[in-house]
């Protein structure tokens with residue numbers, strides 16, 4: 001059996017000074033954001049906040065200067081991310097663009113799209129959404145049906161994307177689509193390759209023929225959408241990477257998507273509320289909350305280890321899947337702990353009450369978004385040579 005060693009690494013000198021700087025910024029920038037809004041954590045979006053982060057050089061921190069980056073280390077970026085998540089800062093507008101779209105464009109369109117678009121991401125001015133899932137394709141992403149056909153004037157896209165978070169405020173989508181019908185691509189492929197014939201495109205969300213319809217989640221909030229493509233014309237230059245390489249590229253994108261500390265730090269507000277309300281004389285409180293804090297400690301070391309792998313240019317997919325799986329488990333248990341400890345005596349309408357209500361309804365999605373629990377565990381088993 002192949003093992004997995006996650007080197008927790010340690011933060012280089014300078015990180016604590018950066019942390020102090022970020023905390024000072026947050027104390028001021030978050031002063032008017034009430035606890036109830038902090039529950040939204042990285043789903044909460046404020047374009048203005050994103051621009052303020054851009055002005056401070058905290059978006060695209062690790063990117064080359066020619067793309068508007070700061071050429072700082074992955075671990076410095078990690079410090080900024082964890083400080084933002086710890087206080088539920090409204091980072092949702094730029095989150096996808098900074099986490100995965102910018103890196104994808106720099107890797108697969110370094111001389112064409114990246115110089116034009118990526119500096120705007122670093123300034124907090126260009127927001128992205130992820131066009132992967134479709135009505136009948138989620139875990140089985142290879143079964144997507146949205147198609148692009150090559151014409152003299154560009155590629156014409158038809159189809160439908162589903163659960164597209166933030167599409168209503170995004171400037172661009174990176175869409176995974178078929179550039180060869182499924183049967184045809186399989187016929188061309190030797191052996192068992194159902195992953196051929198897919199490509200990624202940069203799609204401007206203002207393009208005629210593209211419609212964004214809201215879908216309310218069970219909290220009643222508008223986060224995700226259905227996006228319909230009806231003869232959407234995309235310039236030839238907007239093909240990202242090589243035609244037919246979409247599957248390989250999307251794998252790299254998903255590794256970025258699953259690798260960050262947001263995979264265990266989405267519910268920090270509830271933990272803070274519980275710690276505030278804890279009864280120091282009740283050993284049940286000490287045990288239950290101590291257990292969560294211990295889980296946080298372990299997850300943080302593992303998550304930092306993922307950042308170390310990224311900084312060394314290693315592929316963190318397996319380690320990231322573990323953090324995502326274990327992070328979701330801890331976060332999904334937190335509302336039960338809260339109800340167990342405080343359920344009978346929480347003041348209706350208090351910040352703890354609001355946090356418990358919000359988190360109870362939010363956490364079921366944590367083991368779905370970014371890849372379901374079963375898919376993560378399949379990846380872990382495969383990575384460890386267990387299947």
Ligand SMILES: Cc1cc2nc3c(=O)[nH]c(=O)nc-3n(C[C@H](O)[C@H](O)[C@H](O)COP(=O)(O)OP(=O)(O)OC[C@H]3O[C@@H](n4cnc5c(N)ncnc54)[C@H](O)[C@@H]3O)c2cc1C
Pocket residue numbers: 129130131132133134136137138139140162163164165166224365368369370371372373374375378
């Ligand atoms: C909050 C949220 C935000 C999202 N944002 C986006 C977004 O921005 N862009 C985007 O493209 N998508 C987004 N998604 C969609 C998300 O990626 C999909 O929901 C997810 O990939 C699962 O796909 P599905 O919903 O079609 O479920 P299915 O794939 O139909 O799965 C249903 C169930 O079957 C299980 N299952 C499926 N296949 C297997 C298998 N091979 N082995 C074992 N069990 C299996 C799954 O684990 C799951 O429990 C979002 C989802 C959520 C909840």
